[in-house]
Amino acid sequence: MFESVLIANRGEIACRIIKTAKRLGMRAIAVHSHADAEALFVQMADEAYDIGPAPAADSYLRIDRIIHAALRSGAQCIHPGYGFLSERAEFAEVCAENGIVFIGPPASAIKAMGLKDAAKSLAAQAGVPIVPGYHGAKQDPEFLRQKAYEIGYPVLIKAVAGGGGKGMKRVDKVTDFEAALASAQREAQSAFGDPRVLVEKYVLSPRHVEIQIFADRHGGVVHLHERDCSLQRRHQKVIEEAPAPGMTPEMREIMGRAAVEAARAVDYVGAGTVEFIADGREGLRPDRFYFMEMNTRLQVEHPVTEAITGLDLVELQFRVAAGEPLPFTQAEVPLEGHAVEARLYAEDPEKGFLPSTGRLWALEFPEDFGIRVDSGVEAGDEVTPYYDPMIAKIIARGADRAEALDRLSKALSETVVAGPRTNAAFLKRLVDAHEFRAGDFDTGFINLNLERLGAVERPLDPLSVAAGALALVRRDHARVERSGRAAYAGDPGPWWADDGFQLVGKRRHGLPLVVDGERVEGLLEWDAEGPSFELPGHTVEPGEVEALVVEAGEAMLVIAEGRQTRVAIYDPSAIDVEHLDHDGAIKAPMHGKLVALFVEQEERVEKGARIAVVEAMKMEHVLLAPADGVVSEIAAAVGDQVAEGARLVVVKQEGEAE
Numbered sequence: 174m175f176e177s178v179l180i181a182n183r184g185e186i187a188c189r190i191i192k193t194a195k196r197l198g199m200r201a202i203a204v205h206s207h208a209d210a211e212a213l214f215v216q217m218a219d220e221a222y223d224i225g226p227a228p229a230a231d232s233y234l235r236i237d238r239i240i241h242a243a244l245r246s247g248a249q250c251i252h253p254g255y256g257f258l259s260e261r262a263e264f265a266e267v268c269a270e271n272g273i274v275f276i277g278p279p280a281s282a283i284k285a286m287g288l289k290d291a292a293k294s295l296a297a298q299a300g301v302p303i304v305p306g307y308h309g310a311k312q313d314p315e316f317l318r319q320k321a322y323e324i325g326y327p328v329l330i331k332a333v334a335g336g337g338g339k340g341m342k343r344v345d346k347v348t349d350f351e352a353a354l355a356s357a358q359r360e361a362q363s364a365f366g367d368p369r370v371l372v373e374k375y376v377l378s379p380r381h382v383e384i385q386i387f388a389d390r391h392g393g394v395v396h397l398h399e400r401d402c403s404l405q406r407r408h409q410k411v412i413e414e415a416p417a418p419g420m421t422p423e424m425r426e427i428m429g430r431a432a433v434e435a436a437r438a439v440d441y442v443g444a445g446t447v448e449f450i451a452d453g454r455e456g457l458r459p460d461r462f463y464f465m466e467m468n469t470r471l472q473v474e475h476p477v478t479e480a481i482t483g484l485d486l487v488e489l490q491f492r493v494a495a496g497e498p499l500p501f502t503q504a505e506v507p508l509e510g511h512a513v514e515a516r517l518y519a520e521d522p523e524k525g526f527l528p529s530t531g532r533l534w535a536l537e538f539p540e541d542f543g544i545r546v547d548s549g550v551e552a553g554d555e556v557t558p559y560y561d562p563m564i565a566k567i568i569a570r571g572a573d574r575a576e577a578l579d580r581l582s583k584a585l586s587e588t589v590v591a592g593p594r595t596n597a598a599f600l601k602r603l604v605d606a607h608e609f610r611a612g613d614f615d616t617g618f619i620n621l622n623l624e625r626l627g628a629v630e631r632p633l634d635p636l637s638v639a640a641g642a643l644a645l646v647r648r649d650h651a652r653v654e655r656s657g658r659a660a661y662a663g664d665p666g667p668w669w670a671d672d673g674f675q676l677v678g679k680r681r682h683g684l685p686l687v688v689d690g691e692r693v694e695g696l697l698e699w700d701a702e703g704p705s706f707e708l709p710g711h712t713v714e715p716g717e718v719e720a721l722v723v724e725a726g727e728a729m730l731v732i733a734e735g736r737q738t739r740v741a742i743y744d745p746s747a748i749d750v751e752h753l754d755h756d757g758a759i760k761a762p763m764h765g766k767l768v769a770l771f772v773e774q775e776e777r778v779e780k781g782a783r784i785a786v787v788e789a790m791k792m793e794h795v796l797l798a799p800a801d802g803v804v805s806e807i808a809a810a811v812g813d814q815v816a817e818g819a820r821l822v823v824v825k826q827e828g829e830a831e
């Protein structure tokens with residue numbers, strides 16, 4: 174067994190790997206960017222090396238610097254985690270050249286499975302069913318459109334080099350094909366440096382069912398059952414579970430065997446996942462599942478498999494990399510109970526799931542029986558725009574599916590995150606949705622139910638605003654009182670009373686607030702019971718408000734039913750008025766790059782028209798016209814880096830004065 178490991182990754186997965194490494198008595202060596210110098214995984218490691226600036230391209234993707242750190246620290250092996258360099262054949266090769274064991278498959282297997290088109294051909298040769306489509310080399314739009322027509326709509330355009338749902342577009346009709354192709358190619362070029370795509374049949378009522386496989390260096394290959402990852406948003410997994418609802422032992426055996434064959438076809442070693450898509454219109458059926466791709470690494474959702482098998486997959490990775498044979502046969506792989514994982518993200522479901530960065534003012538997870546939380550952050554940390562905004566994975570285990578889901582639901586409602594907005598409430602609604610409970614869902618479920626799941630813009634919650642306002646007032650009183658008591662050591666007398674007593678009627682005063690970036694005029698009224706709060710059209714009595722309030726610098730963060738409202742006193746000198754106006758300005762929803770601009774100065778546009786595309790975190794966000802009007806200002810050019818909130822285009826409504 175190894176004595177030391179360098180973890181070429183960050184965040185929760187680095188923490189997760191370090192835990193197992195330490196349990197096995199290994200020295201854990203971290204590498205980190207400048208931005209992660211204080212991160213939890215760096216604290217947990219025995220040693221840490223700074224490998225460069227925050228952008229991943231300058232640190233976590235720098236093979237040279239990581240190898241240098243490995244050589245300096247004497248690391249015997251490198252675990253790449255998932256993402257970053259985990260599926261880069263070149264990295265595996267360079268490790269080998271330097272006498273360091275790469276915890277993963279041979280470079281040849283990574284290459285063989287790395288491109289979706291080649292992987293599909295390989296799978297087909299191995300007798301594994303694949304989705305009908307065009308996986309060839311020709312890329313001209315006219316030709317691909319013809320192929321799409323032959324395949325029959327709906328089709329799916331996918332980046333050949335794809336991953337994480339990037340560069341993937343569903344197209345329902347021929348008139349949309351060209352625009353979708355261009356967008357997929359742009360995304361593919363920017364995310365993978367390779368614009369090539371393939372076109373395949375869009376499988377109806379699709380269920381994503383994947384098989385975890387494990388192979389040793391002695392020809393042993395087994396599968397560790399399936400995971401169902403059908404709850405997805407924009408082709409990204411949101412909730413994963415095992416076993417798959419509706420899976421039968423016969424079907425598991427057939428899919429498991431297909432996955433093992435795919436792995437054998439590339440002489441696989443280590444942990445891998447073979448992803449299938451199943452046509453779920455009539456449940457899972459042996460003649461209706463197709464190979465999609467193989468991920469040649471540990472998956473984000475591996476804890477679900479650990480929960481039902483009792484295995485530690487990272488330990489198993491180390492053991493097979495060290496040359497040990499698999500310690501069990503296929504028939505001996507345990508399967509007990511049910512497990513489900515939810516990915517808790519710093520993102521705002523009410524704003525199209527945009528990543529939400531910033532300081533974590535509060536962070537608390539439940540510690541219940543059957544609950545496992547894998548996280549890489551602590552209260553006080555920043556969620557930065559540089560990396561994936563996942564805060565934690567919450568995994569629940571139960572004797573059966575209902576118990577696992579109940580536990581997860583409870584855990585989600587007990588999770589506290591203040592600062593960045595999160596999808597916690599959204600996840601809870603998802604876990605509680607009766608169709609999901611009944612096993613009646615496919616990959617389109619989230620998209621079809623956004624409103625029910627709370628993923629639509631909603632008005633301010635007056636109770637939360639009141640709770641925040643009253644907390645601000647109380648804090649100010651406490652401050653005044655503290656300074657008063659400091660000045661007058663004895664009884665301060667009536668001058669420091671804070672009951673709002675005055676001789677003429679009740680005391681009322683306006684309280685100008687900024688709530689989630691919007692100006693709100695509040696009104697405070699004082700009587701003997703204390704202050705009550707009024708918003709235009711809504712009076713809130715003291716005691717009516719039940720919410721968690723977290724102090725965040727000058728602001729208060731109010732969390733009610735998983736929804737956060739930020740309340741601050743309006744300070745004209747501190748606020749960027751640009752962010753508050755409603756004058757038709759279309760602003761960058763986040764830090765990113767302007768990749769397309771569809772309008773010109775003075776152009777007339779209709780509400781909902783496509784105005785621009787901002788690419789951020791390797792995803793494209795289409796910005797639409799907020800109302801009918803005329804483009805009165807274009808403030809950025811294609812190719813510009815734009816800051817969150819930056820004005821890009823202004824659409825003046827018709828009839829509006831200049």
Ligand code: ADP
Binds near residue numbers: 331465
């Ligand atoms: P990536 O590598 O970018 O994650 P995948 O090929 O793994 O892309 O596909 C991601 C998801 O997209 C799948 O889980 C599935 O939900 C959906 N998907 C992929 N191929 C198809 C298809 N042919 N028909 C319908 N949905 C598909």
